[in-house]
Amino acid sequence: MIKRAQPTLTRRRVLQFGSLGAGLLATGSLAGCASDAPAPLPDAAAGSDPWRRFAGTTINFISENTAPTAAIAANLKPFTELTGVTVNIVNLELQALVQRVALDMAGGKAQYDVVYADPYQVLAPYSKGLCDLREFIDDPSLPPLENGLDDFIPTQLRAAGTFGNDGKVFALPYDAPTMIWQYRADIFEKYADAMSADLGFDPTPGAERTWDEYRRIAAWINDNVDEIPYGTGHQAKQHDSLQCDFSNVLWAYGGDYFENGAEVGLAGTTDPGRCLLREDAAVDAATFYNDLIGIAHPGSRGWDWDGVAVALRSGQIAMAPSWHENAASNEQALPGKVEYAPLPRGPRRSANIYGGTGIAVSAGSGGARRGAAWLFVNWATSPAxxxxxxxxxxxxxxxxxxxVYELPEVQQATHRxxxxxxxxxxxxxxxxxxxxxIGLRPKIPMWNECDTALFTELSRMLAGQQSPREAMGRAADRIDDIVARGWFA
Structure with missing residues (x-):
């Protein structure tokens, strides 16, 4: 049994640790603020419109600069007209958002009423600072949640909305970026017969293809296609993007970060146990990934998710694992030429990393602001x-x-x-x-540090500075050290 240290928490240390360590400190500070309960919701007037109950209130929403927030920020008028509530939106890069949220929660009184609650960097470390949304969902004096919680895609509701198995719901799923196989359909169509004859299998992308077949397709395109320089590209920069790209292969090969990886990804935990990256499945995945990047576009080692997306739509690569929300940009740059499929399978399965996030109400928000924050969360995640x-x-x-996917308009839009x-x-x-x-990262409060340890060691492997087995062993050692420091329950 590892004895877990309990660090001393101060606001000064929150500032010192910044976006990477602030979670440790904010969680402890939150526990100390529990007695300073926020003001309750004001009473509802008899017969009044529940959507207008908090009219005249101004709330603040802090969000990563994501696609749904951009759309909402451009058209807040419907919400304001419905509720009489004014919403100020603060858009930030994710690491800056995490630091702001940490400082806000450490102070005990919310500046931000609605929070973009990234499952790994906000929800897991700060769940004590977020409202259990059942408080609002079960309140008959508030507008109902249309279609209820069951309308949310189940894996997304658990992964982006919960922490633990106590039934609490801290956030409603808000965005859902997921990595899938994106490929130039025109290239595959033109060369399908030649690829099939040379490779000995149907090259059509899909979850029935294997990662080894993916690599062979990429190498064939490198050698035989003049229109595009390289068969594949990857987000293999020393960055969170590298962890995301590698994780798809890790899970496909039957590897994982911790025991019961699916449950740790869905429910979350503060004590995930020993890291599994030393296991043979993880080493096999790293060995394959090292080989795959070796034949990929050389820019891959400097690309994050934006870089690989630009490479695909600018004709530098024929295919890539990439976030599905790049489809709109693909259609603008290459109308009708890019298609989509689940990622290839490994010895265990096809795994597609989920990067979605929910939005939450800060537990430090009180009175009319607390109620207005829930109205916004309800409205922002509504089908309309x-x-x-x-x-x-x-x-x-x-x-x-x-x-929403069942609407005739949406079903029709799945085809050009x-x-x-x-x-x-x-x-x-x-x-x-x-x-x-679905591929789910460990939903643990210390994931951000574990992520950094992993992509640092992977980057050294890709640079030829260590073997795949050494990379996995060193990453596992670092992750075990991080987890051993513990977290506040």
Missing amino acids: TQLANLRSSVGGGTPTRSS PSQLPNILTAPAVNTAWEAVY
């Missing part, structure tokens, strides 16, 4: 708003509710010509979100 986001010329995103280009990915991502296909 999600459909409006899809139609937006400045935003996009994809729905997190099953009912499509007025909702991100929905062209729907067949692929709806498969990717199934429990047997």
Whole structure:
């Protein structure tokens, strides 16, 4: 049994640790503020419109600069007219958002009423600082949650909305970026017969293809196709993007970060146990990944998710694992030429990393602001708003509710010509979100540090500075040290 240290928490240390360590400190500070309860919701007037109950209130929403937030920021008028509530939106890069949230929660009184609650960097470390949304969902004096919680895609609701198995719901699924196989359909169509004859298998992308076949397809394109310089490209920069790209292969090969990886990804935990990256499945995955990047576009080692997306739509690569919400940009640059499928399978399965996030109400928000914050969360994740986001010329995103995918307009848009280009990915991502296909990072409060340890060692491997086995062993040692420091329960 590892004895877990309990660090001393101060606001000064919050500032010192910044975005990477602030979670440790904010969680402890929150526990100390529990007695300073926020003001309760004001009473509702008899017969009044529940959507107008907090009219005249101003709230603040802090968000990563994501597609649904861009769409909502461009068209807040419907919410303001419905509720009489004014919303100030602060858009930040994720690491800056995490630091702001840490400082806000450490102070005990919320500046931000609605929080973009990234499952790994906000929800897991700061769940004590977020409201259990059942407080609002079960309140008959508030507008009902349309179609209820069951309308949210189940794996997304658990992964982005919960922490633990106590039934609490801290956030409603808000965006859903997921990595899938994106490929130049025109290239595959033109060379299908030649590829099939040379390779000995049908090269059509899909979850029935293997990662080894993917690598062979990429190498064939390198050698035989003049229109495009390289068969594949990857987000293999020393960055969170490298962890995301590698994780798809790790899970496909039967590896994982910790025991019971699916449950740790869905429910979360503060004590995940020993890291599994030393196991043979992880080493095999790293060995394959090292070989794959060796034949990929050489720019891959300097690309994050934006870099690989630009490479695909600018004709530098024929295929890539990439976030599905790039579909709208693909359609603008290469109309009708990019198609989508679940990622290849390994010895265990096809795994497609989920990067979605929910929005939450800060537990430090009180009175009318607390109620108005819930109205915004309710409205922003509603079927009507999600459909409006899809139609937006400045935003996009994809729905997190099953009912939206069932709308005739949305079903029609899964085929070209499509007025909702991100929905062209729907067949692929709806498969990717199934429990047997979804890839879930460990939802643990210390994940950000573990992530950094992993992509640092992977980067050294890709640079030829260590073997795949050495990279996995060193990453596992570092992750075990991080987990051993413990977290506040």
